[in-house]
Amino acid sequence: MMHTLSNRDRKHDRTKIQLILVAERLKLRQERQKAIMQYCFVEGSFAxxxxxxxxYLHISADIEPxxxxxxxxxxxxxxVTASASLNTYPEKEFTAAYNLLVYLVMQSPNVNMFLPRMCENLSKPITSAPINGPGLALSVLTTIFNLLSPDNEVRFNVFQAIxxxxxxxxAFETLRPQLKKLDQWLEEWELDEEDQRKLFGQLADVAEDVGEDVESYQYILKALRTFPSSEVSTKEAQDLSLRALKxxxxxxxxxxFHDLTSxxxxxxxxxxxxxxSELLExxxxxxxxxxxxxxxxxxxxxxxxxxxxxxxxRKMRLLTLASVAASTNSRELEYKRIAKALQIPVEDVExxxxxxxxAKLIExxxxxxxxxxxxHRTTYRVFGEKQWREVATRLDQWRTSLRNVKEVISRERQQAEAQKERELHEVERKVAGASGMGAGRRPVGGRDNMIEMSTD
Incomplete structure (x- = not known):
């Protein structure tokens, strides 16, 4: 028995094909960016x-009027309201459907009216794709972010959803390369201090969750710098300060710890x-x-x-050794002194x-x-009056050493010049002596012989 496809089935298949085509076109559009948007979707009017x-969303009756x-x-x-149901649709159709929705929304002059709700929907679990769901939603949100103009205020909300x-x-590694542009984005979005603080806090949480403690700490510091002087003692400021300090x-x-104490x-x-406060000191x-x-x-x-x-x-022992190395004037630090400062046996010093x-505190x-x-080299933990005195002492020592070296060089030069002069005098004396000996000698056939010949 042959079955014929109903009009609804044909229409549904046509919709799925259209979604696939749109998805392919959207990839091309992402490469060329918004400037050539009109050339990426040449088939099909908005309607x-x-x-x-x-x-596809089963709301045709509502849309047609x-x-x-x-x-x-x-x-x-x-x-956009109905798109919340896409989180239950088959995983393989999710991206194509959302890309079509993004394309339609981007044609509106009031695009910012719809994006917050779309971000909210995409932030919810995609039940049809429990494993790949976050990645699918992240892909759509990235598309939206890239399509918005740099100074669009909604870009900040989209980034928060991301x-x-x-x-x-x-997936912090996928985000890391883009964070190089964060300062530029903040300038373009013209965020106030509170929104900046909120954003830095989110970034700190994301980095901390994946074990990027150094980056997390840096974003906490940036958040702390957004507090005006009138709010440094608020609970929010104190909680964030304690988080950074710990x-x-x-x-x-x-x-x-200078980045904190300042x-x-x-x-x-x-x-x-x-x-x-005392522990930090x-x-x-x-x-x-x-x-x-x-x-x-x-x-x-x-x-x-x-x-x-x-x-x-353990950390305090390392810092103490750095301080002891920085305070030594001779540059030779005895094992016994290290052992005493660190309260350890001499055999553990090395x-x-x-x-x-x-730890790169000393060399x-x-x-x-x-x-x-x-x-050879050491790091000062704090540089105050005491450290300036140490520098002054070392400079005096170096100056004295240089003066001594200069005096030695000067004496050696004088001695060398004196020796050279003595040698020159000796050479002149010898030359003069040789000349004197030649002047007192009579030649053969001299004057006596001539007189004798004349007599004959």
Whole structure:
């Protein structure tokens, strides 16, 4: 028995084919960007494509009267509202359907009216694609972002939706190259301080979720710099400051705390969180003994705040060794002095020296024979009056050494010139002596012989 396709089946198949074609054209359009948009979709008017998408979404009856009235924005409102159901449609048809919707929306002069709702729909789970869903939605949102003009204010909202999906999918690597343009985008979007802070906070969360702690920390710092002076003591500022401070203290790679101590929000912690403020001061400019005293007095507080003592203690030893190396004037640091400062046995000194070199806090060479560490370069943890005095002392030492070298060179030069002059005099004397001997000798056949010949 033969079955004939109903008009509805034919129309449905035609819609699916149209969606595939549109998807292919949209890829070309993304390459050429919005400037050549009109050349990418040469088949089908707005009304025809809207009917196809409405039929696919099963809302043809609602759309047709609006099309006949030529109210495009009303048509788009209905399509965008119904597009929420696309999250349940087959995975292989999702991108094509959304690309068609994006194309239709981009033709409206009021495009910003529809994009927030589309971003909201795309941020929800795609139940038909539990594994690939975030990637599919991310692809559509990226398309929307690229099609919008750089100064379009909605671009910021689209980017936030992209960040939410990146956080869910963990696809930070796909986002990283684009973040190089972030400063340019911020300038184009003209965001106020609050929106900038919100964006930096989202980026910090996304980076932290995938283990990019260094990048996360940098975005937290950027967020902290957006607080005006009147808000440095607010709860939001304090919470963010504590997050940055804890991250820096527990990081195995962060040793320079000047980026924190210079921030007004961090400085404001001295009143609200004195323990944190004192701990930051210790790690900024003090040594192991000071940390041990603080730990003994605040052991319960450290545990309550989740600040691991082993991590902090090890870090403080590295910082202390850097300080001791920076304060030595002879450039030869004895193992015994290192052992005393780090409160370790002498036989463990070389292990800690290697660790502090790996941390790039100092450079130098160990001498096992002399039991000293020869300091080539060191990093000052803090540079204040004490450090200026040390620099002045070293400059005086270098000046004295240079003066001594200059005197030695001067003496050697004088001696060399004197020696040269003596040698010259000696040569002249010898030449003069040789000339005198030649002048006193009589030649053969001289005057006596001539007189004798004349007599004959």
């Amino acid at each position: 025809d494509l809207a009917r196809d998408l409405a039929d 609006l099309l006949e009235a030529n109210t495009k924005d009303e048509v788009l409102k209905r399509l 960040l939410r999906l990146v956080k869910i999918s963990g 991250s820096a203290l527990l990081s195995s790679n962060h040793f320079d 921030l007004p929000t961090i400085q404001a912690l001295s009143d609200s969180h004195p323990e944190y 210790i790690f900024s400019e003090k040594e192991l003994e000071d940390y041990n005293d603080f730990r003994d007095e605040n052991e319960d507080w450290l545990e309550k705040e989740g600040l691991n003592n082993s991590t902090l203690h 292990m800690w020296v290697i660790d502090v070199i790996r 130098g060479k160990m001498s096992q024979q002399k039991q000293v560490f020869l300091v």
